[in-house]
Amino acid sequence: MDFDFPEDIVNARKKAQEFARKEINSEMAKKYDRLEKFPEELRKKAFEYGIIDYQNPWSMLVTIEELCRADAGLGISATVSLFGAEVIMLFGSDEQKQKYLSMVQNGDKIMGLAVTEPGGGSDVAGITTRAVEKDGKYIVNGAKMFITNGTIADFFVMLIRTEEVEGKRHHGLSAFIVDSDLPGFTKNKLSGKLGVRATNTAELILDNVPVPKENLIGEPGKGFYYIMTFFNISRAYVAAQAIGIAQGALDRILEHLNRLTKEGKTALAEEVQFLASDIATRIEASRLLAYKAASYLFQFRPNPTLTSMAKAYASETATFAAEKALEITGYSGITGDLERFFRDSKIMEIWEGTSEIEKLIIARNLLKEYAEVNQ
Amino acid sequence: MSMEEQDLLRSAVKEFAQKSIQDKALKIEHEGVDKALLQSLASQGFLGARIPEKYGGSGIDLHGYLTIVNELATFSPSVAALVMLVNSVHAPLIGDSEPEVMKKLASGEATVSTSLSDVLEGNFSATSLKKNGSNLKGAVNLSSLYRGEYAIALNRDDGHLYLFKDGVKGVEEDSGLSFRGLSNGSLEIDSSDYTVLSEKGEDALKAVVDNLDLEVAALALGTAKGALDKAIDYVKVRKTFERPLKDYGPVASALSRHMAEYLALSSYLESVDENDSRAKLTLKVLSVDLAKRATKAALQYHGGYGYIEDTGVEKFYRDAMGLSILFQRPHHDSMRLSKEIFGEKSGYL
Numbered sequence: 001m002d003f004d005f006p007e008d009i010v011n012a013r014k015k016a017q018e019f020a021r022k023e024i025n026s027e028m029a030k031k032y033d034r035l036e037k038f039p040e041e042l043r044k045k046a047f048e049y050g051i052i053d054y055q056n057p058w059s060m061l062v063t064i065e066e067l068c069r070a071d072a073g074l075g076i077s078a079t080v081s082l083f084g085a086e087v088i089m090l091f092g093s094d095e096q097k098q099k100y101l102s103m104v105q106n107g108d109k110i111m112g113l114a115v116t117e118p119g120g121g122s123d124v125a126g127i128t129t130r131a132v133e134k135d136g137k138y139i140v141n142g143a144k145m146f147i148t149n150g151t152i153a154d155f156f157v158m159l160i161r162t163e164e165v166e167g168k169r170h171h172g173l174s175a176f177i178v179d180s181d182l183p184g185f186t187k188n189k190l191s192g193k194l195g196v197r198a199t200n201t202a203e204l205i206l207d208n209v210p211v212p213k214e215n216l217i218g219e220p221g222k223g224f225y226y227i228m229t230f231f232n233i234s235r236a237y238v239a240a241q242a243i244g245i246a247q248g249a250l251d252r253i254l255e256h257l258n259r260l261t262k263e264g265k266t267a268l269a270e271e272v273q274f275l276a277s278d279i280a281t282r283i284e285a286s287r288l289l290a291y292k293a294a295s296y297l298f299q300f301r302p303n304p305t306l307t308s309m310a311k312a313y314a315s316e317t318a319t320f321a322a323e324k325a326l327e328i329t330g331y332s333g334i335t336g337d338l339e340r341f342f343r344d345s346k347i348m349e350i351w352e353g354t355s356e357i358e359k360l361i362i363a364r365n366l367l368k369e370y371a372e373v374n375q
Numbered sequence: 376m377s378m379e380e381q382d383l384l385r386s387a388v389k390e391f392a393q394k395s396i397q398d399k400a401l402k403i404e405h406e407g408v409d410k411a412l413l414q415s416l417a418s419q420g421f422l423g424a425r426i427p428e429k430y431g432g433s434g435i436d437l438h439g440y441l442t443i444v445n446e447l448a449t450f451s452p453s454v455a456a457l458v459m460l461v462n463s464v465h466a467p468l469i470g471d472s473e474p475e476v477m478k479k480l481a482s483g484e485a486t487v488s489t490s491l492s493d494v495l496e497g498n499f500s501a502t503s504l505k506k507n508g509s510n511l512k513g514a515v516n517l518s519s520l521y522r523g524e525y526a527i528a529l530n531r532d533d534g535h536l537y538l539f540k541d542g543v544k545g546v547e548e549d550s551g552l553s554f555r556g557l558s559n560g561s562l563e564i565d566s567s568d569y570t571v572l573s574e575k576g577e578d579a580l581k582a583v584v585d586n587l588d589l590e591v592a593a594l595a596l597g598t599a600k601g602a603l604d605k606a607i608d609y610v611k612v613r614k615t616f617e618r619p620l621k622d623y624g625p626v627a628s629a630l631s632r633h634m635a636e637y638l639a640l641s642s643y644l645e646s647v648d649e650n651d652s653r654a655k656l657t658l659k660v661l662s663v664d665l666a667k668r669a670t671k672a673a674l675q676y677h678g679g680y681g682y683i684e685d686t687g688v689e690k691f692y693r694d695a696m697g698l699s700i701l702f703q704r705p706h707h708d709s710m711r712l713s714k715e716i717f718g719e720k721s722g723y724l
């Protein structure tokens with residue numbers, strides 16, 4: 001067993017750190033947070049710098065971690081423009097890959113994934129946005145809520161109900177590529193988020209939107225399965241976002257304590273030392289979980305139990321670290337980066353499967369495995 | 376004030392808050408407490424609750440005052456914090472030295488910008504005011520109510536605590552993590568009309584902050600309650616997997632336990648003896664801790680909606696965190712509590 005990354009991933013991390021040092025700073029993070037503005041320039045620069053490469057998932061994972069370590073709002077914005085691409089990569093047709101993936105892979109266009117609805121996000125099978133076939137098109141009606149890249153994406157991978165299957169709610173759902181400039185498609189930006197305010201979030205309203213038949217991804221009725229497969233991948237990346245936030249909080253605690261000690265202003269209380277070591281330990285444990293889950297995933301033998309463990313644990317580590325960081329740094333934390341880290345971190349426990357949903361998945365899988373072995 | 380009187384007062388504050396704060400809570404977060412609200416708080420007798428009647432205050436007793444802070448916080452922790460600042464920071468610091476200022480405070484005609492950062496930061500380094508003849512000039516970091524007509528500030532150079540009556544200019548800054556309705560900003564002072572409130576300014580400020588135990592407890596409990604009320608209402612109607620959220624064990628038990636803790640601490644607060652320093656400190660430490668946990672759970676059970684300000688729950692989460700930093704000295708309080716328990720200085724290493 002080797003716990004060290006190969007050289008190319010070590011270099012990818014270094015390059016991402018270098019990019020973050022050059023392009024992200026507190027002033028800028030503060031400004032985009034205050035204005036709730038998407039950092040399009042930064043996103044473009046990240047592509048130009050060569051750190052966004054979805055063909056190389058390990059390098060993407062460490063890049064996300066390092067950019068979120070600098071700032072989550074900016075880091076996520078710079079790395080999320082291909083959100084949902086794996087659904088097309090894994091289940092899309094060659095034409096769809098050619099037409100849609102090629103333009104997001106080089107950073108020219110932005111995409112999003114639209115699953116959650118005003119009526120619910122955890123209960124994916126409960127969605128009500130509907131598509132009906134008419135004149136060779138699917139006519140879509142409904143609404144999607146809290147969609148990242150909502151007002152800036154050129155297209156979305158969208159989960160839509162195409163059929164009611166009595167007693168089987170997760171059947172009859174299909175995944176589509178929906179261009180954002182279709183008639184009847186309205187996007188309303190959601191402002192006033194607690195954190196990750198540089199990211200773009202919107203409500204999408206679909207009023208008789210005509211989606212070409214060829215934009216159906218894979219087979220009709222298989223959408224639920226495609227989306228769950230996607231979440232098993234994307235949750236590893238959310239774990240990386242969360243680890244980045246936690247590490248960024250720890251960096252700032254150490255910087256603060258180092259400064260105070262140098263200035264002779266404080267003797268390091270044991271309570272503070274214990275907190276710092278708890279945070280560092282949790283970060284290390286989160287990394288081990290996330291890298292293990294990713295290693296299964298990137299070898300095409302995903303382990304959803306591990307992925308959910310990584311996502312839930314890393315997310316809770318992020319909120320723990322940010323909260324304790326503010327407690328330790330007090331006034332200087334509240335006036336610096338850490339108050340933003342505190343606000344940003346909370347989203348980790350909510351999006352792409354809340355902590356509660358991850359725990360339900362873990363328990364369900366454990367019981368299933370037990371039953372299989374002991375039947 | 377008897378329990379019955381406290382109940383009556385609580386109903387009156389609630390009715391007032393439903394009418395004058397509830398629908399404006401988000402606006403207060405964005406724009407601060409406006410003059411109209413300030414004056415209606417004053418006309419109800421809430422704003423100057425503890426200010427002596429000779430200055431136009433209502434001279435309410437401690438428990439009545441805590442009821443006001445607590446109930447206001449369930450609607451807007453910022454409004455409750457403002458009432459707390461006026462009664463428990465500004466009024467005691469100004470005392471009898473400036474009757475006219477006290478009258479204006481009680482009537483809502485004027486507010487006082489204050490920075491507690493020097494004492495809370497623990498390193499007494501923020502403010503430096505230069506004397507030029509009889510004029511004092513300089514900048515004050517992070518001040519609440521930065522648009523105030525007056526300002527209280529500590530001067531690093533001579534260690535005095537000043538009340539500035541002219542030449543106070545507020546500078547708007549980022550809204551900050553918490554108590555956004557208090558309008559946090561910085562100050563530029565260029566004043567020749569001021570009063571020295573204390574020559575040992577740092578000690579005076581510390582004494583005031585350390586005397587906030589029960590007010591902070593009331594504020595923390597109101598903050599917890601505001602968030603829990605919202606979450607409890609929400610999980611009754613929000614359905615996932617075709618069932619209301621309240622039917623799921625972890626949801627119901629987390630919210631019920633937090634509410635049970637709230638109720639236990641509230642009844643402790645209602646009857647606490649104001650001379651019992653251990654009880655006061657215990658209430659503060661436990662209430663702030665509850666506020667942080669309860670507001671986090673309340674936000675979480677709102678799912679994505681909890682993350683958006685329109686829902687009105689995320690402010691409680693921010694304010695609970697800010698409370699422990701802006702109006703409390705947690706490390707100092709831990710040591711105070713240890714001293715209460717061990718009977719001698721403990722826990723300082």
Ligand SMILES: Cc1cc2nc3c(=O)[nH]c(=O)nc-3n(C[C@H](O)[C@H](O)[C@H](O)COP(=O)(O)OP(=O)(O)OC[C@H]3O[C@@H](n4cnc5c(N)ncnc54)[C@H](O)[C@@H]3O)c2cc1C
Nearest residue numbers: 115116120121122146148352354356615623675676678679
């Ligand atoms: C900033 C932001 C960006 C987002 N981006 C996207 C995006 O790009 N695409 C997209 O599709 N969605 C997106 N989301 C939506 C997000 O994934 C959902 O908010 C999340 O899945 C939860 O769904 P919900 O908000 O409907 O909460 P609900 O499903 O209503 O859940 C509410 C609460 O109940 C808990 N709960 C639910 N069921 C149970 C149960 N059985 N037992 C115990 N507890 C339970 C949940 O954990 C949660 O705490 C985003 C959300 C935000 C805030």
